[in-house]
Amino acid sequence: MSPNSLAPGPVRPAAVVNEDIRALWPHPTVRLTDEQRAEYERLVAEWAAAVRSEVVEAA
Template sequence: MSPTPPPAGRLRPAAVINAEIRELWPHPAVRLSTEQRARYELLVVEWAAAVRGEIVKAA
């Protein structure tokens, strides 16, 4: 799985991204590979942007 962010301007819902994060890292005691860690970091950035977008949209 190559860590590529979604196209600019197209945000997935935060809940969808959160589910993907949980699937990638099911338990804190599990160590992620270098590739998984890179994917995790991109997902966290994407999740944060989605949360900000949802807050702005709700306001």
């Protein structure tokens, strides 16, 4: 997923997005449904954008 495909707007902090990821997938041995997998992928992309944003702000 390219960075441009993310919805514009304020970026949530990476720690907040990470909490959502952990809540969605509480244990690595648990298999996600197709819907959960799509949400996981969206959250990971959002987390990566948040990390990039935090690095740019720190620079």
